[in-house]
Amino acid sequence: ETGVTQTPRHLVMGMTNKKSLKCEQHLGHNAMYWYKQSAKKPLELMFVYNFKEQTENNSVPSRFSPECPNSSHLFLHLHTLQPEDSALYLCASSQEGTRASYEQYFGPGTRLTVT
């Protein structure tokens, strides 16, 4: 499998549930990202991992908890979410720290609905 994959593609969860989103990149990149995209809004950066170390946390509520066990895998653990957290959650990866271009490549996203 190539590129960036995400599972599940769709998720419906209640406010008291705990679930996890998974992302895997097959591009040999060293940086991975979580973004949130709500309807009619631009992408919002949530977390950045560079060489497995978290380098950005853009004031994301603690009900979202990221985990990066290695440079190819990224998780987003969800608990006690709110209906306003319903959105498309996108994972991306890029190669950082080289003279090559820094394009990000995105996974297909997980469409999350919180009921």
Add this chain to the structure above:
Amino acid sequence: RKEVEQDPGPFNVPEGATVAFNCTYSNSASQSFFWYRQDCRKEPKLLMSVYSSGNEDGRFTAQLNRASQYISLLIRDSKLSDSATYLCVVRGNQFYFGTGTSLTVIP
């Protein structure tokens, strides 16, 4: 002030038309620039990087003006399949995305 600003449109153009999008960015130290395309309910996909000297890929031409801090995308001979939202992306210490410009190409 937003890091990246785009006209959200929508742009509705007939097939075969030429259409141009502009994007401005606020951080003069920004390093890299890109245009992404996002179809409805899909992920953004890289359309092209934008180089200082300008670059062309088929019907698409991207230009960068560092002095005025804007990026442009020109699409010639529009196709129905070009209908999408076009995102301007600027990389400083992180990636900054514009809100996107919506394009609909009409038969």
